[in-house]
Ligand code: PRT
């Protein structure tokens with residue numbers, strides 16, 4: 224087997240909204256990469272893992288065709304590709320394994336401010352400009368609406384002004400682009416965020432072991448995203464009240480404090496963010512010397 228065939232390839236967006244988050248996530252999984260000059264491939268220095276830097280739209284296809292083993296891409300792109308493949312009579316050979324909590328947006332239908340919208344029936348016989356023909360067609364079919372999707376590859380929001388469409392269907396995050404173009408959101412078709420997809424093609428034992436390791440590390444990084452390690456001192460009598468106040472924590476470690484019979488130290492991992500209010504409540508319950516630390520990695 225060629226050396227390169229034993230390396231894991233992960234497809235990542237080359238330049239765009241997902242790029243920095245995706246690379247940061249993989250670095251937090253322990254991967255160190257060198258960027259090559261043409262930046263099409265970043266070679267892993269410390270693990271047999273390479274990143275293919277590509278357009279986000281190509282990522283599901285590369286994973287489905289087994290060119291890449293894993294990919295990081297928006298759910299909107301994954302679902303559009305899945306529907307497109309279905310329409311061509313084939314199935315995407317990939318599965319979604321993680322939601323990553325970045326790249327949040329929604330695919331929505333928007334109407335010009337002066338156009339009435341009372342519900343999906345208002346879309347009857349209208350033209351809707353979109354780059355997401357698959358997802359829009361699926362929505363129209365599910366709602367039994369006869370409307371015409373008009374394919375636009377970019378600048379979808381100007382289609383109504385150009386007289387090319389009555390409505391648009393595009394990604395929205397803050398809503399500012401819609402507002403600037405005199406449009407308002409009327410229906411949400413899909414809530415999206417970046418996800419990790421994995422090929423369904425069978426892998427060699429070596430590659431499978433490496434994919435499993437990366438998945439375990441991703442899981443570890445994602446699990447501790449909002450976790451905090453909290454340390455405090457308290458009177459032993461306040462332990463029950465303090466445990467009840469610790470957000471999303473499992474059994475805390477309770478240690479005696481040197482030179483004090485009735486005071487203890489409590490250490491706990493909280494699976495949720497620890498807000499100032501929680502600290503204030505803990506203090507009111509008798510806690511002192513409170514410390515909250517970020518958790519970087521966790522291996523269960
Ligand atoms: O070159 P390549 O094809 O890789 O990049 P791209 O231009 O297709 O993608 P990019 O980098 O813009 O977006 C990558 C992914 O980020 C998308 O597939 C989504 O999963 C996610 N994402 C999150 C968004 C947005 N938020 C977003 N706001 N993608 C695009 N937008 C655009 C939207 O199309 C519209 O033009 O931003 C505008 C609306 O933003 P607001 O904040 O004004 O509502």
Ligand code: ZN
Nearest residue numbers: 278279280281
């Ligand atoms: Zn794209």
